[in-house]
Amino acid sequence: MLCKTALIGSVLTGTIAALAATTSPTVLDRADVDADTFGDACRTIAGKKWVAPKDVRACFTSISVSPKAKDNIIEVVDKTLAAFHTSRYYQKRAPQPFAAEVGVDLDSEFARMRRTRYSSEYEFHLDFSRTIKRLNDGHAGYINACYDSVYLTLVPTPLVLLTDKRGDQYVHIAPEAWDLVSSSFSDQIDVWQNALPGNLRGKLKSLSGAKVLKINGQDPFKVVNAHAQVAGAFQGVGARQNGFFASYRAANGGGFNYVPGEFAQKSLPLEDSVTLTIQRIDSSKTDTVTLPYRSLLATGQTWTDKASFRQNLCVAQPDTNGEDWYSRGFATESDPPESPLFKFQQQDKMKPEDRKKWAVNVAVDSTPLSTLKLPRGPVEPTPLLSYSIVQTFLLPDKKTGVLTLGSFTAGDVYGVMMAMLDGLTELRSLGATQLIVDVTNNGGGIICLGHWLHRILAGAKSTTEPQAGLDTILRAGPLVQRLVKAVNEGKDDSWMTAYHTSWYRFPNNTDVPENYNYLLPIDNRRINDERVEFSPRLIDRCQPFWVDMPTKPIFPTNKVAIVSNGRCASTCAMLSIAMSKQEGSKTVVVGGVDNVKQQYCGIVGGESTDFVAMDFSVKSLKMKNHPLAPPDFITNSMQGITFRLGLGIWNRHEPEEWQDHPADYQIPLTAETVNKPYAVWSEVAKTVFKR
Structure with a gap:
C-alpha cells in the first residue's frame, strides 16, 4: 500500500516574480490618506507594492505585545514540541559532530521569554523566532504570518563566494546581479541607480561581479559567519553559510530558479541599507556604495489601517488550528483543509489528493520558495x-x-x-x-x-x-499513548488521524494489524538527562510500487x-x-x-508534519482536554515538527540526524x-x- 494521510503539502500563493510585475492589491484613495490623522503606520504602507523597510517596521512595532498572546504562543509551541517533535531533547545539547552547533534548552528559553517585557509584539517575535531558529532544524520552523514574509526585503546585489585562479576565495557581487534585477525588479531600478554616489550614479550594472572588500565596514567573512549563527535551518555551519549566497534550484516545469540568498533577500525588514566597499571588474579603484533595501509586498492579504492589518494578518485565521474531523464533517469531504504552513515548505506544489495520500519529509523556511528565473x-x-x-x-x-x-x-x-x-x-x-x-x-x-x-x-x-530508506521511530509519551489507545478503541474509523494503525508497517514488512498498539514495547532513551519515550522501529509504506x-x-x-x-x-x-x-x-x-x-x-528527519495536523488528530480523538495537549493558537502562527525520526544506517540505534x-x-x-x-x-x- 502506497498511501499515508499527510496534512501537509506545498501551496505557494503567487511568486516573487509575479509580485514584482503586478500592481498592488489595495489602493488608498486621497480621502483615506487625509483621514490618517495620527500616524497610523500600517495605514501608511497599506496598498503599496514597494516601501522602505523602516516603514514596515513602524507598522510592525506599533502592535503592542499582549501578555495573553505571548503566553499562548509559548505554550502552544512548548507543548507541541514536547509531545510530538522527535528531536527536542537531542537539541538541548547535540551529540558530535554538531555539539558546537546545536544546544538550546527550550525550557530555560521559554521561561526567560515569559519573564521578559517587550516593547512590541514584533520585538517578541524576533526573540521567539530566533530562539527556534537556533535549533538549526528546518523541520521545526516557527512562522508568524503577521510578520514573516509579509514583505520580502531586497537589495540589488546578491553575493556569491568565488575562488580565483590562485586558489584564493573572495566574496563578490553576483556576476548575474544586473540581469536578475533588470528582469525581475525593473520598477525599482531607478531607486537603486539614484542611490549610487558620484560618477557611479546610474551605473548599477557596473557593480555586477565586483569583489566585496567590506560589508558595513567589516570583513565579509565575519559577516557571513555572524549570519550563520542566526540563520537556522541546517545543523552544519557550512550549509548555513552557503545560504547567505545566491544559488539556483531546478524549477518545476523546466529550467532553473534563482535563489537570491539571505544577504539579498530577507523575510523581515531588518535593515534599511547596506554599505559595500568594492573593487569593480577591470578596475584598480576602490569604491564605497550604500544601497537601500526595499520591501516588496509578498502577501495576498490586504489592509487599510492597523486594525484591519491585525484582523487580516495577525489573529488566528480559520486554517490556523485543526478541527475535529468527525464532529465537523471533514471525514466525508474529498480534500482536507490546507495547513497555512504549506506556503513556507521548501517543496513544489502538491495536488490536494496527494496531500492526503503521501507522507512527506520537507523543510520549512520563513521565506517561501523563490520562483525568480535564473538569468x-x-x-x-x-x-x-x-x-x-x-x-x-x-x-x-x-x-x-x-x-x-x-x-x-x-x-x-x-x-x-x-x-x-x-x-x-x-x-x-x-x-x-x-x-x-x-x-x-x-x-x-x-x-x-x-x-x-x-x-x-x-x-x-x-x-x-x-x-x-530509513527505519523510523516516533515519540511515544503519555499524550501519544492516549491517542493510539483512542484509535484502538475505534475512535478513528475513517483512518483520518496521523496515528491510525493502517499507516504503519513493521521492519519485517508486515502491516500493523488493526487495533494493535504499535508503540509497545516503549523504547526508553536517556537524552541529555531527560527520559524520552519512543516507539519501536517502523518502516515506510512505499513498496511494492505496483510498477x-x-x-x-x-x-x-x-x-x-x-x-x-x-x-x-x-x-x-x-x-x-x-x-x-x-x-x-x-x-x-x-x-x-x-x-x-x-x-x-x-536535517534528515524521517517524516515531517506541523501543528495543524497534530491538532486535527488530538481533536478528532477527543484528547484536546488532556493536560499535555497544546491549546489553539490565538495568533496567526504555525509550527513545524519532525513527526518520525530516521535511525542510522551505520550506527543503527542512533538517529541519522546527528551523524556525520x-x-x-x-x-x-x-x-x-x-x-x-x-x-x-x-x-x-x-x-x-x-x-
Missing part, C-alpha cells in the same frame, strides 16, 4: 526530458548524464516516478555510463519518491527492498555523484545518505568556505561556473569521474 547563460542545452520536477541532460562528453530535482514533490506522483525511470533509461540508451544527480537547494518532499529513485538507481537488493522496474542498476552506483550546495534536506537528505552509505555513490558540495567542512546534506555526512568532494565556484548549472556539471564530471 540564462550563453550556452544552455535543451533537456532530453522535462516533466514536472524531472529534467535530464546529456553532457557533451556523451558519457555523463544529469538528472535535476529541485524537490521531491510536484504534479502527478506516478507520472513523476515514470519520468525518472524513462529519463534515466534514455540516458543509458544514449551511451551514458555515469550520472550526476543535482539536488541543489532541494528541501525534500514525498518520502516514497526518494525510495523510488534509490530503488531504480540501485536495482533490486537488500538495501532497496522491502525498504529503500514494472528494472531489477539491475541503471548506472553503477559508484558512478553516481549527488551534487548540491549542501542545502539538501529531508527526503533529499535521506536519499543522499542511503546512496552514499549503502551504495557507494559520491557526494559533492559545490561552493562553500574552503576551511569549513561541508556536509552534503542536513562530510562530502567526498568540495568543488570551488569560479566566475565561469557560479550559478551556471551546465558549467558546474562539467566541472563535477571532470573532478569526480576523472574524465
Whole structure:
C-alpha cells in the first residue's frame, strides 16, 4: 500500500516574480490618506507594492505585545514540541559532530521569554523566532504570518563566494546581479541607480561581479559567519553559510530558479541599507556604495489601517488550528483543509489528493520558495526530458548524464516516478555510463519518491527492498499513548488521524494489524538527562510500487555523484545518505568556505508534519482536554515538527540526524561556473569521474 494521510503539502500563493510585475492589491484613495490623522503606520504602507523597510517596521512595532498572546504562543509551541517533535531533547545539547552547533534548552528559553517585557509584539517575535531558529532544524520552523514574509526585503546585489585562479576565495557581487534585477525588479531600478554616489550614479550594472572588500565596514567573512549563527535551518555551519549566497534550484516545469540568498533577500525588514566597499571588474579603484533595501509586498492579504492589518494578518485565521474531523464533517469531504504552513515548505506544489495520500519529509523556511528565473547563460542545452520536477541532460562528453530535482514533490506522483525511470533509461540508451544527480537547494518532499529513485538507481537488493530508506521511530509519551489507545478503541474509523494503525508497517514488512498498539514495547532513551519515550522501529509504506522496474542498476552506483550546495534536506537528505552509505555513490558540495567542512546534506528527519495536523488528530480523538495537549493558537502562527525520526544506517540505534555526512568532494565556484548549472556539471564530471 502506497498511501499515508499527510496534512501537509506545498501551496505557494503567487511568486516573487509575479509580485514584482503586478500592481498592488489595495489602493488608498486621497480621502483615506487625509483621514490618517495620527500616524497610523500600517495605514501608511497599506496598498503599496514597494516601501522602505523602516516603514514596515513602524507598522510592525506599533502592535503592542499582549501578555495573553505571548503566553499562548509559548505554550502552544512548548507543548507541541514536547509531545510530538522527535528531536527536542537531542537539541538541548547535540551529540558530535554538531555539539558546537546545536544546544538550546527550550525550557530555560521559554521561561526567560515569559519573564521578559517587550516593547512590541514584533520585538517578541524576533526573540521567539530566533530562539527556534537556533535549533538549526528546518523541520521545526516557527512562522508568524503577521510578520514573516509579509514583505520580502531586497537589495540589488546578491553575493556569491568565488575562488580565483590562485586558489584564493573572495566574496563578490553576483556576476548575474544586473540581469536578475533588470528582469525581475525593473520598477525599482531607478531607486537603486539614484542611490549610487558620484560618477557611479546610474551605473548599477557596473557593480555586477565586483569583489566585496567590506560589508558595513567589516570583513565579509565575519559577516557571513555572524549570519550563520542566526540563520537556522541546517545543523552544519557550512550549509548555513552557503545560504547567505545566491544559488539556483531546478524549477518545476523546466529550467532553473534563482535563489537570491539571505544577504539579498530577507523575510523581515531588518535593515534599511547596506554599505559595500568594492573593487569593480577591470578596475584598480576602490569604491564605497550604500544601497537601500526595499520591501516588496509578498502577501495576498490586504489592509487599510492597523486594525484591519491585525484582523487580516495577525489573529488566528480559520486554517490556523485543526478541527475535529468527525464532529465537523471533514471525514466525508474529498480534500482536507490546507495547513497555512504549506506556503513556507521548501517543496513544489502538491495536488490536494496527494496531500492526503503521501507522507512527506520537507523543510520549512520563513521565506517561501523563490520562483525568480535564473538569468540564462550563453550556452544552455535543451533537456532530453522535462516533466514536472524531472529534467535530464546529456553532457557533451556523451558519457555523463544529469538528472535535476529541485524537490521531491510536484504534479502527478506516478507520472513523476515514470519520468525518472524513462529519463534515466534514455540516458543509458544514449551511451551514458555515469550520472550526476543535482539536488541543489532541494528541501525534500514525498518520502516514497526518494525510495523510488534509490530503488531504480540501485536495482533490486537488500538495501532497496522491502525498504529503500530509513527505519523510523516516533515519540511515544503519555499524550501519544492516549491517542493510539483512542484509535484502538475505534475512535478513528475513517483512518483520518496521523496515528491510525493502517499507516504503519513493521521492519519485517508486515502491516500493523488493526487495533494493535504499535508503540509497545516503549523504547526508553536517556537524552541529555531527560527520559524520552519512543516507539519501536517502523518502516515506510512505499513498496511494492505496483510498477514494472528494472531489477539491475541503471548506472553503477559508484558512478553516481549527488551534487548540491549542501542545502539538501529531508527526503533529499535521506536519499543522499542511503546512496552514499549503502551504495557507494559520491557526494559533492559545490561552493562553500574552503576551511569549513561541508556536509552534503542536513536535517534528515524521517517524516515531517506541523501543528495543524497534530491538532486535527488530538481533536478528532477527543484528547484536546488532556493536560499535555497544546491549546489553539490565538495568533496567526504555525509550527513545524519532525513527526518520525530516521535511525542510522551505520550506527543503527542512533538517529541519522546527528551523524556525520562530510562530502567526498568540495568543488570551488569560479566566475565561469557560479550559478551556471551546465558549467558546474562539467566541472563535477571532470573532478569526480576523472574524465
